[in-house]
Amino acid sequence: MCDTCGCGDPTVIPVEIRESLLARNDHQAQHNREHLEEAGVLAVNLMGSPGSGKTALLEALAKLSTGRRIQAVSGDLATTRDSDRLTAAGIPCRAITTGTACHLDADMVHHALHHMEWRECEWFFIENVGNLVCPAIYDLGQAANIVALSVTEGEDKPLKYPVMFQHTDLVVLTKVDLLPHLDFDLAALEDALARVVPEPRMLRVSAQTGEGIEAFAEWLAKRAQ
DSSP states (O other), rough: OTTTTTGGGGTOOOOHHHHHHHHHHHHHHHHHHHHHHTTEEEEEEEEEOOTTTHHHHHHHHHHOOSSOOOEEEEEEEEOOOHHHHHHHHHHHHHEEEETTTTOOOOHHHHHHHTTGGGGGEEEEEEEEBBBSSSSOOOOOOOOOEEEEGGGGOOOOHHSHHHHHHTTTEEEEOOOOGGGGGOOOHHHHHHHHHHHHHHSOOEOOOOOTTTTTTTHHHHHHHHHHH
């Protein structure tokens, strides 16, 4: 839990203050959304645990989609490492260091947009802080939510963190090249998703082998139409 919003914990931040914070955030998010949609930019909120493969997924996407104009912001508490990786992969990226906040908010994204040429891109990724709780409740102005879930995290994450998965448009199951080496039950994951999301959509990908990355790019292209 961060100390800036309480992340839904009324013992940290009174309910009235939390609701006011979310209302202000939603207002800024709508402002972000209007500008992004007006420019024809598909904005994606990419969420997931630390180490779920969010950055690697975007690196693999950049390698495949060389003709696409992709930009990103990358949230982390203390470093610019993920942003540096994306920049090196050919994705113009701005780091957002949050300090103690365990999520990005709409104002952080709005500030970053003022320092980027985002109108020139087709796909704009908001790589959120690694967390399966707080990012789910903050609208950033995105058109789509994606959750990266690694096979190394186990099959029960949708049941343990239902709010995150209830708000997602796509689950990207990452690191599937490791499946032969793990005791991972894909059917159990599919069942867990079905219990939380009425019509779950999942893609299996590997940033190492490239499996599923083309299907991911196709999903984004359809979403942008």
